[in-house]
Amino acid sequence: MGEPEFVIPNDESVSADDIHPDADLSGVDLSKSLLVGAHLAGADLSDADLSGAALREADLSGVDLSDAKLNVAVLRDADLHDADLSRARLTRATLTGADLSDADLTRAKFAAADVTDADLAGANVSDAILLDTTDR
Template sequence: MDWARRIELFTVVVAAVVAVVGLWYSNVQTRQANEQARDDRALAKEGQITDRYTAAVGNLGEDKMDVRLGGIYALQRIMQDSHRDQPTIANVLATYIRTHAAKPPAKGQDVAADVQAAFTVLAARDTTRDGTFLLDLHGAKLPNVTLVLGDSEAALDKANLSGADLSRAYLPDAKLRGTSLSGTNLRDANLSGADLSRAFLPDAKLRDADLPDAKMRDAYLREADLRGADLSDANLLGADLFGADLNGADLSGADLRGADMVKGQTDSSITDSDTQLPWEPR
């Protein structure tokens, strides 16, 4: 091969190497630019969320009801947009309720609209994003509070509602599994179809409460006041009812197999042929 041919071939090889290196470098620059742009967008979004959060929390302290409501619903939207911020926002809303519902409403009045809204937002949240957050509404005065969530069920599992006033509350199909309701006032509450499995209800006031089809398996109901409660078709398998007052309670179709209670405790209750008592095996 003559020198001219060699030089030509060498030139072609060098040109190819330069082209490959150039393409690689261009790809690296493009990737870095895309990563930088992505980081910039993330920072911008984080800044926007921070600004939205600050504004929403600020609205919670305003005097006007409509401004406070706007702040609560703005926080709900942030929870939906930023999953990692949900535990913080949920804690803010729970604190808001405990603070603004520390005293019962004036006679003849229902729970304030902002407290009702915060309660609804918390009950409607996606609990899979809670992290270590546990809902704490102990002692909150929430008589007549209402939850209507369409196809969703109120998410109150493992919440601390001990000592709260939920009298006449409307909580059908609510999820209250493992929830602490020690001494809670649930008189005349509507808990039809609610799931109270393993709930802790010692000394709870459930007089005249509606609990048909409720799931109360392994619930702790020692010394609970269940006078006149509608427990028809309720699942009370393995429930601890020792000392509970069941005078006038409707136990038609209820399943109390394995329940901890004494014979004669249901003598003043309403039972039928479908009622399954712990001392009457089937």
């Protein structure tokens, strides 16, 4: 089985070669990107736009996603443990089965997000907005 193929349709300054652990992708437009299974542990994605991105089974452990836009993103079974999602916007995001343990979710907006079976153990949810969030 080969390496996953990534599709980044909205930012010509970012290529598939830029998708790796500890990458500096702060402020980039990754909206509607196909990043299934991406290994981005420790990357800086602060203030990035990942709206509508497919990040299923991605390794986002320890990633800085502060102030990021993740509206309608699919993060099913993604590893987000110890990630910084402070002030991130996750309206209608799918986080089914995601590992958010020990993540910083301070002031994150999860309006209408699906967090079914997500692991939130040890996560800081201070002032997080969980309006109409699904957790079955």
